Amino acid sequence: MKLFFAVTCLLAVAAAFPKTEISAEEWLAFKAQHGKIYASQEEEAQRFKIYLENKQMVNDHNQKYERGEVSYRLALNKFADIRSDELRRGGKLRRPAASMNVPLHVNSNQPLPASVDWRTTPGAVGEPRYIMMCESSWAFSALGSVVSQLAIKKGLHFPLLSPQNLVDCTRTYILRDDGCEGGWVDDAFQYIQQNGIQSEDDYWYHGYDENCVFNKSLVVPGVVVTGFFGLKPGSEDDLMDAVANVGPISVTVGAYDNAFMTYGGGIYNPAPATCTTDPRTPNHAVLLVGYGSEKGQNFWIIQNVWGGDWGEQGYMRLARNGTNLCGIASQASYPTVL
Structure with a gap:
């Protein structure tokens, strides 16, 4: 029942991103590759949503890269399921x-x-x-x-x-x-x-x-x-x-x-x-x-x-x-x- 609920929840999140294709296998592979463990099904749904947002951004950008419109490419790395403000923490690096x-x-x-x-x-x-x-x-x-x-x-x-x-x-x-x-x-x-x-x-x-x-x-x-x-x-x-x-x-x-x-x-x-x-x-x-x-x-x-x-x-x-x-x-x- 829990697995059914989790899959149903993730599918509902994915439906909000019709331009972005994703399979259950891809999400499981991402979690396994980077050792991702979430505290709850709700947190996993939120992380999955962020992943989809980043995947859409990466795909859109890399299409521009393939057309020669930009000089760099993006990748779905270990940060693909977090937001920039989470990684930043304090960031107090201004010269005293x-x-x-x-x-x-x-x-x-x-x-x-x-x-x-x-x-x-x-x-x-x-x-x-x-x-x-x-x-x-x-x-x-x-x-x-x-x-x-x-x-x-x-x-x-x-x-x-x-x-x-x-x-x-x-x-x-x-x-x-x-x-x-x-x-x-x-x-x-x-x-x-x-x-x-x-x-x-x-x-x-x-x-x-x-x-x-x-x-x-x-x-x-x-x-x-x-x-x-x-x-x-x-x-x-x-x-x-x-x-x-x-x-x-x-x-x-x-x-x-x-x-x-x-x-x-x-x-x-x-x-x-x-x-x-x-x-x-x-x-x-x-x-x-x-x-x-x-x-x-x-x-x-x-x-x-x-x-x-x-x-x-x-x-x-x-x-x-x-x-x-x-x-x-x-x-x-x-x-x-x-």
Whole structure:
């Protein structure tokens, strides 16, 4: 009887989307692939409705992609049954006033390579990670920058450093951060500068807020941050110079819309209303690892923290068109290391 009710309920939901074909097998396969378990039949019906909405959006968009009208495609990934506001959580990634006075990167004013990709430098870029339902992107981005600088400047390679250490402990040492509700990359640099950082083997990532259990005796030797630089807000020229001459850069973007969440590949170049350049709205930290061009269209290469099954194996190519798309140049910084 319960199974009959559930199927009847889902069929009723599907009837509201006549343009979108779906079978019971497809829905079951989606749930199995991504380990989806719902608390009730009512919740499953709601998730199914969101899935259908996203599927219709993805299908409509990808038809435009096939016709050459847009430069990127979408995909029904693990976020297909949730809304963007659910994934966003706190998203408090705006630069604090105390961080406004940091020294700024000085543009070299030298010719730059046509393309840069730090993934080709051994140890400079780690594998894409997944933050789960915790807005700890700031912690992952900061650690990505630190590891990159140690590899590029010192030739040092380390085990995974602990983002959970930052999520739990910057709330104690730097009171303006809120762990899984959002933090700030520069605060992570400052914390590591003052305290060091443990490895993930010693301080596991769980994807939710916990009490700080930092152990100074277990900090990873050789991970020494001496400070950090910001970049002139909104300057794509300075950002391009920094990623070419310094290495991967921590940046923030406006990520929490359905198109960004379901990005499946290509050069992401949405309408400005979808991905605003307003410096107050970037809400998700990523690691900028390079730039390039394809068929006359320039792009940035960013490593996201939504797993290797998102986008282009965990990466996005974001249009680099001089408009500070998605606010990528609004709040950028990188650490200095010893």
